[in-house]
Amino acid sequence: MSGAGHPGEPGRPGEPGRPGPAGRTAPPVRRRGRPTSAARAAAGEAARDRILASARTEFAERGYDRASIRAIARGADVDPALVHHYFGTKEQVFEAAVEVSFAPAREGLRALPPHTPGTLGGRITRFFLGVWENPVTREPLLALVRSAVNNETAARILRAQVTRELMATVARELDGPDRELRVELAAAQLVGTAILRYVIKAEPLASLDAGELAVRLAPTVQHQLTGPVGERLREG
Amino acid sequence: MSGAGHPGEPGRPGEPGRPGPAGRTAPPVRRRGRPTSAARAAAGEAARDRILASARTEFAERGYDRASIRAIARGADVDPALVHHYFGTKEQVFEAAVEVSFAPAREGLRALPPHTPGTLGGRITRFFLGVWENPVTREPLLALVRSAVNNETAARILRAQVTRELMATVARELDGPDRELRVELAAAQLVGTAILRYVIKAEPLASLDAGELAVRLAPTVQHQLTGPVGERLREG
Numbered sequence: 329m330s331g332a333g334h335p336g337e338p339g340r341p342g343e344p345g346r347p348g349p350a351g352r353t354a355p356p357v358r359r360r361g362r363p364t365s366a367a368r369a370a371a372g373e374a375a376r377d378r379i380l381a382s383a384r385t386e387f388a389e390r391g392y393d394r395a396s397i398r399a400i401a402r403g404a405d406v407d408p409a410l411v412h413h414y415f416g417t418k419e420q421v422f423e424a425a426v427e428v429s430f431a432p433a434r435e436g437l438r439a440l441p442p443h444t445p446g447t448l449g450g451r452i453t454r455f456f457l458g459v460w461e462n463p464v465t466r467e468p469l470l471a472l473v474r475s476a477v478n479n480e481t482a483a484r485i486l487r488a489q490v491t492r493e494l495m496a497t498v499a500r501e502l503d504g505p506d507r508e509l510r511v512e513l514a515a516a517q518l519v520g521t522a523i524l525r526y527v528i529k530a531e532p533l534a535s536l537d538a539g540e541l542a543v544r545l546a547p548t549v550q551h552q553l554t555g556p557v558g559e560r561l562r563e564g
Numbered sequence: 565m566s567g568a569g570h571p572g573e574p575g576r577p578g579e580p581g582r583p584g585p586a587g588r589t590a591p592p593v594r595r596r597g598r599p600t601s602a603a604r605a606a607a608g609e610a611a612r613d614r615i616l617a618s619a620r621t622e623f624a625e626r627g628y629d630r631a632s633i634r635a636i637a638r639g640a641d642v643d644p645a646l647v648h649h650y651f652g653t654k655e656q657v658f659e660a661a662v663e664v665s666f667a668p669a670r671e672g673l674r675a676l677p678p679h680t681p682g683t684l685g686g687r688i689t690r691f692f693l694g695v696w697e698n699p700v701t702r703e704p705l706l707a708l709v710r711s712a713v714n715n716e717t718a719a720r721i722l723r724a725q726v727t728r729e730l731m732a733t734v735a736r737e738l739d740g741p742d743r744e745l746r747v748e749l750a751a752a753q754l755v756g757t758a759i760l761r762y763v764i765k766a767e768p769l770a771s772l773d774a775g776e777l778a779v780r781l782a783p784t785v786q787h788q789l790t791g792p793v794g795e796r797l798r799e800g
Contacts, residue, residue, distance in 0.1 A: 517753045
């Protein structure tokens, strides 16, 4: 994760020192002497980052429905008007927060070497479990799942971003007219595992060693991505 | 589903006619003449069924956190005290509602012929999709998922019932010390598919023909149930 602009984070290049004391930053805090436009821009960016971090916490803790712009502003120590100024509606704040939450996944998937469809299942499985095993990256994902399961707007945003960014990145590695469907069926094995292991906490799955879990999941993820489509089901 | 005691449902055997007009039924409505103890018992059972039906609607629409005994009572046209009388706490009402929601799944799984592990994947897949494709059986399951994802108490109840009833029934058909884990990994493929298809509505999965979907899912469900455990993942 980017550690996006927590208060107390070291200053960025071009900013002459740490952000000012955490006073409300609408309008941006004036420092002694002449504030350069670079300093003003940096302060604005820091406030924007604080708002995003606060939004992710708020959506994680309360879900989309119950999250409020007012609480997000309070958590970021800014005026609610500044939240609207930077992001617009609650829906748009959520969209931005989702985008930040998916950044590591997006970058990780883009870093997969191309043209290795035969090992894609194992790589995606280990990558997915890596993101979910780490509490820092797990929490915002859990928050997204909670919001999307309960709210149609949140589901739509998740759908758009997951489809556009993650699924499409993986699908590019595959051939065939059904490659998007294949990616979704592979994702289903992983998403279902995440729900049962991290949300429902069903045993023995919840306590299984992550390496052993990857070994168990990779073949079916790979099968959905590149395996032959099953014959007709046998009638039993 | 059992159509549990909707008002206006034909009377049960032993009850001399339809339930009385939908007046509050605590205490049970007295009919003209002498109410037999059988009639009183039937009226009590009808009220209990109405409470359960109302509870399922309330949990489905508002989720566990926001559901209230008062609203459940209102929906069943009874006094809130009667809800407590029959079921106890909100948690216990939820538990009873979950049990009713899982009844068709439980009965369907029990009806699977034993000793057919080689075709279990296809049969469970078709059974699972059958339950989810039918709106009448899908809605209470969706409600459960929504509640469990958002509330630890609801997750615990779901976990207990799913583990005890459903998973155990399937695991009995398998051999080996890892059979419970296998059932959970197979369930993960199905649960993840349900989330992406019915909740997130990701395309093209959401619009795929259910028969085609079963053909795509059965081999990986079967593999998780009875297949060889994957070799070490290839490093790509």
